[in-house]
Amino acid sequence: MKLLLKVFLTALFLTTDAVSAQPDLDGFWTVQFAPSDEGQALLNKLPPNAVFVDDAGGGEFGEGEYGGLQLTDRAKAEVEAYDYSMELSSEYACTSPSVAFYMQAPFPMEIHQDTNLIVFKMEYFDMVRIIFTDGREHPPADAPHSKNGHSVGHWEGDELVVDTTHIAAGTFMNNGFNHTDNIHLVERFRLSNDGSTLFATQITEDPDTFSGQAARYMAWRRVPGEYVYPYDCDPSFGD
Amino acid sequence: MKNISKAALLLLLFSSQSQAHHSFAVHFVPEGLVEITGTVDSFRFSNPHGVLTFTQTLPDGSTAQWRAETNSPNVLRRRGWSRDSIKSGEQVTVTGYPARDGTSYMRIEKVAFADGRELVGQARSAPASEKD
Numbered sequence: 001m002k003l004l005l006k007v008f009l010t011a012l013f014l015t016t017d018a019v020s021a022q023p024d025l026d027g028f029w030t031v032q033f034a035p036s037d038e039g040q041a042l043l044n045k046l047p048p049n050a051v052f053v054d055d056a057g058g059g060e061f062g063e064g065e066y067g068g069l070q071l072t073d074r075a076k077a078e079v080e081a082y083d084y085s086m087e088l089s090s091e092y093a094c095t096s097p098s099v100a101f102y103m104q105a106p107f108p109m110e111i112h113q114d115t116n117l118i119v120f121k122m123e124y125f126d127m128v129r130i131i132f133t134d135g136r137e138h139p140p141a142d143a144p145h146s147k148n149g150h151s152v153g154h155w156e157g158d159e160l161v162v163d164t165t166h167i168a169a170g171t172f173m174n175n176g177f178n179h180t181d182n183i184h185l186v187e188r189f190r191l192s193n194d195g196s197t198l199f200a201t202q203i204t205e206d207p208d209t210f211s212g213q214a215a216r217y218m219a220w221r222r223v224p225g226e227y228v229y230p231y232d233c234d235p236s237f238g239d
Numbered sequence: 240m241k242n243i244s245k246a247a248l249l250l251l252l253f254s255s256q257s258q259a260h261h262s263f264a265v266h267f268v269p270e271g272l273v274e275i276t277g278t279v280d281s282f283r284f285s286n287p288h289g290v291l292t293f294t295q296t297l298p299d300g301s302t303a304q305w306r307a308e309t310n311s312p313n314v315l316r317r318r319g320w321s322r323d324s325i326k327s328g329e330q331v332t333v334t335g336y337p338a339r340d341g342t343s344y345m346r347i348e349k350v351a352f353a354d355g356r357e358l359v360g361q362a363r364s365a366p367a368s369e370k371d
Contacts, residue, residue, distance in 0.1 A: 062264040085340075087261035093287055107313065123313055174262045229313045234285035237308075 023158055023191045025118065028227055029198055029220035030108040031057050038192045039199040039219050042159075045188065046201055050215040053173075056104035056202075057218055061175055070211040075177070082176030090238030096125040098147045098170035100185055100204055104218050110228050111198075118153065118160070123228040131162050138165045145169075145181045160189040172209070180208040197221050261287075263361075267336040267346045275305055275345075276332040284312050284322040291325060291347065293333065305343045307333050310361045324358055325350060336361070 046052065053067035061067055063084070071079065086092055097105070107124035116134035131153040138150050149167035153160055164185040172179040183206040190199050202216040277295040289309035294302050309315055325331065330353045335345030347360035
């Protein structure tokens with residue numbers, strides 16, 4: 001009995017120690033536009049053949065520009081048929097984007113980190129995503145999809161690696177270029193050495209929409225005492 | 240090796256906050272601001288965009304109705320805007336990015352009031368720290 005207790009306490013100590021050793025992402029984060037050398041280190045880890053889509057954090061592409069991605073015939077046809085005027089309607093006004101788009105939008109977020117999950121509370125469209133870090137797997141492929149998708153994460157040293165599937169179709173570039181519900185997203189998050197800045201890269205694959213892999217880079221700075229405002233989207237914009 | 244391009248940084252300077260629910264780049268002309276003076280009819284300050292409607296009186300006495308959208312009110316709240324910032328009946332001069340389709344529609348760059356007060360919306364040259 002004593003031995004069992006000893007083993008249990010040792011395991012508990014090791015677990016607690018491992019958790020406390022993880023970077024602390026808790027807090028309010030607002031988009032940081034200035035590049036940094038520490039962020040570049042994460043960029044250097046992107047797959048060499050990934051197409052770097054240079055629109056995150058406030059930039060965007062106009063009509064017919066896709067950041068160097070090669071669209072599939074299906075996606076080309078969809079974009080050509082896209083009706084931009086519809087975007088000003090009340091029906092469209094509060095259509096939320098998916099995690100593949102909202103993570104790079106120029107709005108702040110709160111991160112709440114626990115042992116078995118991490119919650120990202122986004123200001124943009126009040127989206128809330130949960131990243132399970134308890135070792136679970138994704139649900140079966142035919143499970144329901146959502147704009148937040150299903151995210152599982154694990155730590156690789158100081159980096160949080162998040163794999164997201166089951167993402168419902170949504171905008172990919174805000175210019176009529178949409179992704180399908182087959183999109184697969186992998187993100188890497190890393191804190192700066194002083195803990196003040198959070199860097200992330202995003203790698204997406206959606207073979208029904210574009211060839212190969214697309215990559216984006218984001219950064220946020222921690223702002224103590226701030227909090228996310230409600231977005232409370234109001235569809236009467238289109239009235 | 241990936242790098243953040245100068246083009247992207249310029250894009251950030253000139254089109255920051257354009258991403259809300261629809262694309263700024265698709266719907267508005269980033270060059271060539273328009274400046275219209277008129278009387279406020281209504282001001283709605285909720286996401287995804289605030290909307291200001293106002294009436295311009297033309298030299299011949301006829302009038303033109305304008306609709307001007309803001310970038311996200313959440314962004315503007317942090318710069319001091321509120322739902323009471325603009326009131327019906329006020330005289331305003333609205334500077335903005337015109338709609339690509341040529342309608343009387345614009346994205347607000349700034350609103351100037353008769354008393355000299357100004358509200359900045361989607362600024363062309365705001366420092367990066369104020370772009371979120």
